[in-house]
Amino acid sequence: MSEPVLRARSVTRRFGDVTAVDDVSMSVEAGEVVGLIGANGAGKTTLIRMLLGLLAASEGSVEVLGGAPDRDRRARLGYVPQNLGLYTDLTVEENLEFSADAYRAQNAELPGRFSDVRRTLVRDLSLGAQRQAAFAIALAHRPEVLVLDEPTSGVDALARARLWDTIRQQAEAGVGVLVTTHYMEEAQQCDRLLLMVGGRLVGSGSEDDIIGDTRAIAVRTDDWAAAFAALNDADVPVILAGRDIRVPDTDPAQIDAVLDAAGVSAECEPVRATIEERMLVLARERPAQ
Numbered sequence: 001m002s003e004p005v006l007r008a009r010s011v012t013r014r015f016g017d018v019t020a021v022d023d024v025s026m027s028v029e030a031g032e033v034v035g036l037i038g039a040n041g042a043g044k045t046t047l048i049r050m051l052l053g054l055l056a057a058s059e060g061s062v063e064v065l066g067g068a069p070d071r072d073r074r075a076r077l078g079y080v081p082q083n084l085g086l087y088t089d090l091t092v093e094e095n096l097e098f099s100a101d102a103y104r105a106q107n108a109e110l111p112g113r114f115s116d117v118r119r120t121l122v123r124d125l126s127l128g129a130q131r132q133a134a135f136a137i138a139l140a141h142r143p144e145v146l147v148l149d150e151p152t153s154g155v156d157a158l159a160r161a162r163l164w165d166t167i168r169q170q171a172e173a174g175v176g177v178l179v180t181t182h183y184m185e186e187a188q189q190c191d192r193l194l195l196m197v198g199g200r201l202v203g204s205g206s207e208d209d210i211i212g213d214t215r216a217i218a219v220r221t222d223d224w225a226a227a228f229a230a231l232n233d234a235d236v237p238v239i240l241a242g243r244d245i246r247v248p249d250t251d252p253a254q255i256d257a258v259l260d261a262a263g264v265s266a267e268c269e270p271v272r273a274t275i276e277e278r279m280l281v282l283a284r285e286r287p288a289q
């Protein structure tokens with residue numbers, strides 16, 4: 001296999017007493033979309049900032065396109081940070097020119113559908129439109145690696161689907177993509193996932209690999225509010241989605257006992273856990289530092 005386009009070797013980053021990233025090794029190959037998932041504060045952004053050479057590692061090392069993330073290699077990357085990194089008092093076109101200068105790119109261009117907003121100040125665009133512009137600007141110098149930190153938060157369903165189409169097209173053209181997301185439907189569109197909990201990389205591979213044999217109990221009852229309250233008080237990892245109650249990684253007998261004691265009649269069925277439930281279980285085993 002060729003050299004990965006991004007690689008971290010045992011990287012750790014501490015901020016005072018907080019270990020934001022703890023001994024993480026990972027890589028992204030050309031042409032693949034790798035999803036970096038984990039709860040808020042898991043260390044995803046800190047890992048990305050180290051990979052891009054924007055933040056020094058306390059320990060370990062990173063490589064971009066086979067070497068240190070110096071200015072020349074960074075010019076071959078496209079990066080959309082969570083806060084988008086646009087100048088809000090410049091127009092979309094001025095932001096493009098600014099970015100093209102920084103990347104020393106010739107003929108950087110935006111897709112035609114941006115023609116209506118070229119001369120609009122970024123601050124006058126909706127958050128969703130700003131995100132799309134930031135993404136288009138990051139692609140305009142035809143990067144070999146794309147790093148996207150929550151590219152679709154605040155974006156409507158159509159724009160989100162379009163953005164994922166573009167991500168896939170980029171990967172098919174050989175670009176290596178690292179993308180963080182909180183949306184599990186998006187995680188499923190990645191070729192491979194990396195799961196971070198409390199600064200550590202605790203799972204990798206497909207969704208199935210990450211879920212492993214974790215099971216959940218689906219609790220069915222008309223008295224869902226009382227059932228949820230009783231299970232929550234019992235300190236089991238209970239999740240309420242609408243009126244559906246789920247309890248991952250817990251002995252069914254314990255759930256029966258809690259519900260019986262609370263006088264709630266319910267049917268409990270063991271089911272396969274979801275990826276969110278697996279994340280919850282891991283987060284309880286290893287709380288954020």
Ligand SMILES: Nc1ncnc2c1ncn2[C@@H]1O[C@H](COP(=O)(O)OP(=O)(O)OP(=O)(O)O)[C@@H](O)[C@H]1O
Binds near residue numbers: 015038041042288
């Ligand atoms: N500059 C900083 N100074 C101090 N602590 C920091 C700094 N940057 C991050 N942290 C801490 O490091 C931990 C990891 O934060 P990070 O932003 O990397 O997580 P994340 O997984 O990207 O979260 P989110 O999904 O909310 O963006 C958190 O506890 C955070 O408070």
